[in-house]
Amino acid sequence: QVQLVESGGGVVQPGGSLRLSCAASGFTFSSYAMHWVRQAPGRGLEWVACTLHEGTNTFYADSVKGRFTISRDNSKNTLYLQMNNLRADDTALYHCAKDRYGSGMNWLDPWGQGTLVTVSS
Amino acid sequence: DIQMTQSPSSLSASVGDRVTITCRASQGISNYLAWYQLRPGKVPKVLISGASTLQSGVPSRFSGSGSGTHFTLTISSLQPEDVATYYCQTYNSAPLFGGGTKVAIK
Numbered sequence: 001q002v003q004l005v006e007s008g009g010g011v012v013q014p015g016g017s018l019r020l021s022c023a024a025s026g027f028t029f030s031s032y033a034m035h036w037v038r039q040a041p042g043r044g045l046e047w048v049a050c051t052l053h054e055g056t057n058t059f060y061a062d063s064v065k066g067r068f069t070i071s072r073d074n075s076k077n078t079l080y081l082q083m084n085n086l087r088a089d090d091t092a093l094y095h096c097a098k099d100r101y102g103s104g105m106n107w108l109d110p111w112g113q114g115t116l117v118t119v120s121s
Numbered sequence: 122d123i124q125m126t127q128s129p130s131s132l133s134a135s136v137g138d139r140v141t142i143t144c145r146a147s148q149g150i151s152n153y154l155a156w157y158q159l160r161p162g163k164v165p166k167v168l169i170s171g172a173s174t175l176q177s178g179v180p181s182r183f184s185g186s187g188s189g190t191h192f193t194l195t196i197s198s199l200q201p202e203d204v205a206t207y208y209c210q211t212y213n214s215a216p217l218f219g220g221g222t223k224v225a226i227k
């Protein structure tokens with residue numbers, strides 16, 4: 001079955017960097033757009049970034065534009081999120097999620113269990 | 122920019138009650154709306170897409186309706202396993218979530 005497993009979360013100081021990974025299996029990874037979505041403690045869901053199936057076209061929320069970079073390695077069935085210049089308000093559980101189709105403008109199904117990022121001094 | 126507003130932000134109902142959650146878009150989004158369930162300790166799960174299409178495996182007590190700017194998610198008979206936070210999401214453009222509705226059992 002479709003499975004998404006995130007890793008790479010941890011505790012980082014403000015201004016630091018972190019790289020998240022999402023290992024995908026059970027579907028043709030290279031055919032689908034992929035997303036990162038986060039949930040800060042006590043807050044709602046926030047879409048973070050999307051990459052289309054080929055990896056060339058990427059889209060970002062204004063809150064992370066210029067600091068985060070989404071990428072993918074279709075040969076490794078893996079999605080990445082490079083996070084630079086991290087701030088306290090980036091503290092959240094980060095989920096990767098599969099776009100239902102390929103356009104990046106669909107509902108998200110399924111989701112991974114998430115990896116926790118804590119930005120604190 | 123589109124804004125998605127959910128109401129109420131939380132509710133408490135008895136087992137067997139009918140529960141309705143509302144999601145309003147600040148501009149028309151046709152039927153480009155999905156509903157998700159986030160249960161504690163579980164992976165987020167899509168319940169409904171296209172405003173009213175029930176996803177495979179989702180109990181029939183869940184239903185969605187609406188088009189344009191006003192949408193509803195209804196649980197016809199609340200069950201203990203429905204305790205969760207529910208989010209609407211538009212995919213008219215970049216994904217955008219509502220603020221969430223926390224559902225508890227009275």
